[in-house]
Amino acid sequence: GAVVSQHPSWVICKSGTSVKIECRSLDFQATTMFWYRQFPKQSLMLMATSNEGSKATYEQGVEKDKFLINHASLTLSTLTVTSAHPEDSSFYICSASLGPVETQYFGPGTRLLVL
Amino acid sequence: AQSVTQLDSHVSVSEGTPVLLRCNYSSSYSPSLFWYVQHPNKGLQLLLKYTSAATLVKGINGFEAEFKKSETSFHLTKPSAHMSDAAEYFCVVSAAAGNKLTFGGGTRVLVKP
Numbered sequence: 071g072a073v074v075s076q077h078p079s080w081v082i083c084k085s086g087t088s089v090k091i092e093c094r095s096l097d098f099q100a101t102t103m104f105w106y107r108q109f110p111k112q113s114l115m116l117m118a119t120s121n122e123g124s125k126a127t128y129e130q131g132v133e134k135d136k137f138l139i140n141h142a143s144l145t146l147s148t149l150t151v152t153s154a155h156p157e158d159s160s161f162y163i164c165s166a167s168l169g170p171v172e173t174q175y176f177g178p179g180t181r182l183l184v185l
Numbered sequence: 186a187q188s189v190t191q192l193d194s195h196v197s198v199s200e201g202t203p204v205l206l207r208c209n210y211s212s213s214y215s216p217s218l219f220w221y222v223q224h225p226n227k228g229l230q231l232l233l234k235y236t237s238a239a240t241l242v243k244g245i246n247g248f249e250a251e252f253k254k255s256e257t258s259f260h261l262t263k264p265s266a267h268m269s270d271a272a273e274y275f276c277v278v279s280a281a282a283g284n285k286l287t288f289g290g291g292t293r294v295l296v297k298p
Binding site: 074076102104112113114115116119161163165167169172173174175176177178179181 | 219221226227228229230231275285286290
């Protein structure tokens, strides 16, 4: 149980285009989902927290207009990187939990390369 | 505020020997503590978690960790390393409010045959 999937697993795009990444909880309803970013050989940094049906809460320094997060249902959250630039290239990982204080279960990650 | 320090960025062990990954934390709340493992280009897998019950926590794949409040530590151990244990390990602390996770810098484990 507690499986989280991400799609796509990797994506290459041109600078200036937008990319959407999906995060799904496959066998449970996730009231809260989190988006992280991981640079090579570094730890995970929380970008934002999203609760189903409400606006995401972004961490300090994360541009909410650039990283659009939607959590429209209890099993799906999306992260859209708008007008992507090479510096946005990274490994993006989502996690999902049953509630605000429950264990987070992580997706396999999406590697984004912006050319 | 909360923070996590993993004291070793790299650990190299021989197959069959014990593994020790060190973690110290600070937290304004009674923390929940976790160890996650990440294999190359993969997501994170939960090894074990401490949530104020027994101080010695047993996890998957033979790993265990001991919560020591007086030392603010949560070290991860395994009696006998396997080649498949080669990966990156993250110590993580969670505050009670908001479930926001703070990650340590990670420890990369190399297992030699």
